[in-house]
Amino acid sequence: MRWRERLATFVLTNARATMAVVVMLAATVFSPAALAQADAARAQRIASGNCSICHGEQGEWSSELVARIAGQHAEYIARQLADFKSGKRKNKAMAEAVARLTPDEMLALGRHFEKMQLPREPAKDVDLAAVGKALYGSGNTRSGIAACASCHGPDAMGTAGLPRLAGQLAAYIEAQLKQFGRRERTNENAAMHAIAPKLTALEIAALAHFLAGQ
């Protein structure tokens, strides 16, 4: 009987030791910190391998054709990427770019670009920017345009669910306001569809000029 007891103790002790090693290994590989690090590394690889072609290495690209994504909210970015993938928001270049991304990668990419700094370029046309600033802060009661600041924030910095507009490219802002106005941008649109059709071409240009310089 004694050898049996000894064997049982041996097996139990070693089983406990083996379990401890497994738990320790799992903790290193699957700990939140290690996972976040792996996500960040993956986002960095996808960003430099794909996104940078159009958005620049730092999400700062200033081509007329794309959006600036540096400093944009991570959750907003992730949602737009999901919408481009599902076709809820339509853009051929972006649909191809996100076709194989998982939801985790989308959020990791959002966090990656959120950390980047946007270069500041003060508005060149001070008068046009002043018109945009007034409209942004107070809206236009005559034509029933709500103050943009009431949703996008007094400094146009947005929130997790609402895009930051400060420092965005003027051409991109104009294009989006026109798309909302024509109901071509159709994701999460109730607010912007009510506002954009009421904006005149001059108001759109003024808002875009003011916001790009923020």
Ligand code: HEC
């Ligand atoms: C071939 C060019 C191209 C590539 C590659 C590309 N993008 Fe884009 N991206 C665009 C264009 C063009 C737009 C503007 C779409 C529109 O006008 O609605 C855009 C828009 C976006 C937006 C929406 C911005 C906003 O403010 O709503 C996000 C977010 C974005 N891209 C992230 C990414 C990420 C992340 C990658 C890499 C996985 C990527 N893009 C790769 C061209 C590209």
Ligand code: HEC
């Ligand atoms: C009632 C709230 C509300 C008000 C007021 C509002 N917006 Fe928006 N706006 C939104 C929401 C919500 C979105 C995000 C839509 C989405 O998630 O796709 C948005 C998106 C946008 C976008 C697209 C940004 C991007 O990165 O693609 C622009 C540009 C914009 N708004 C400009 C304005 C301007 C200019 C005004 C004032 C004339 C204004 N908004 C007023 C709620 C609002």
